[in-house]
Amino acid sequence: MKLVVALFVLASCAREEAPAAPGNERQPCRAGGCDPGLVCLSDRCVRPPGADCTLVAEALTSLELGNYAPVEERRPKITAYRAKCDAQRLTKQDGECVIAARTMDELRLCPKPVMFPPYKATVEGQVIAGLPPECSQYLLTLERYAKCQAMPPDARQAIAKSVAEMRKSWSIFSEKTPMPPAVIAACKQGNDAIVQAIASFSCN
Numbered sequence: 001m002k003l004v005v006a007l008f009v010l011a012s013c014a015r016e017e018a019p020a021a022p023g024n025e026r027q028p029c030r031a032g033g034c035d036p037g038l039v040c041l042s043d044r045c046v047r048p049p050g051a052d053c054t055l056v057a058e059a060l061t062s063l064e065l066g067n068y069a070p071v072e073e074r075r076p077k078i079t080a081y082r083a084k085c086d087a088q089r090l091t092k093q094d095g096e097c098v099i100a101a102r103t104m105d106e107l108r109l110c111p112k113p114v115m116f117p118p119y120k121a122t123v124e125g126q127v128i129a130g131l132p133p134e135c136s137q138y139l140l141t142l143e144r145y146a147k148c149q150a151m152p153p154d155a156r157q158a159i160a161k162s163v164a165e166m167r168k169s170w171s172i173f174s175e176k177t178p179m180p181p182a183v184i185a186a187c188k189q190g191n192d193a194i195v196q197a198i199a200s201f202s203c204n
Contacts, residue, residue, distance in 0.1 A: 037089050051095025053085035054078075059099045060115050063107060084114050108169040120171040128167065130174035135187040139163060139170075141194045148203035 023030040034045035061077040097110035127136045146159040
């Protein structure tokens with residue numbers, strides 16, 4: 001009986017000490033990278049340094065309420081944003097981006113802006129769900145314009161970069177967070193202007 005128990009214990013220990021799968025923390029990287037929250041450094045999956053969530057929360061609170069809001073108004077916001085920062089496991093680099101943002105538009109370009117819903121990644125040519133048709137068309141027209149071979153390469157690159165940033169910053173809009181009417185009107189005017197520019201360059 002004692003021998004059976006001893007064998008069972010040894011077997012259990014062997015299972016517990018079995019090497020973790022690639023992609024886990026402190027394990028070799030997989031071909032596709034590492035588990036969420038980990039980065040591949042020197043072919044090992046490691047957890048990057050975390051953000052200072054107190055500083056992140058204070059920066060976000062100042063963006064939302066301004067720098068001179070009363071302490072009693074700031075305190076619950078700071079607590080809530082600190083909790084979100086912890087929950088999203090912001091890295092030091094993520095946090096530095098949030099802290100450095102001076103406007104909402106700059107903040108939306110951060111990998112994890114915390115204050116806003118997660119970025120809904122879309123590729124070139126795809127429509128962002130929840131975006132008004134006028135602004136969707138504007139993005140698509142700009143992408144077509146960026147491929148116009150009659151323009152200098154640096155101009156095409158600049159347009160493509162601007163469109164990529166717009167896709168990211170506009171991904172927060174939805175039925176619950178609608179695009180401001182003034183922006184929709186600007187999309188319509190901008191699209192008309194770009195269509196004329198494309199025609200002047202004789203681009204398809």
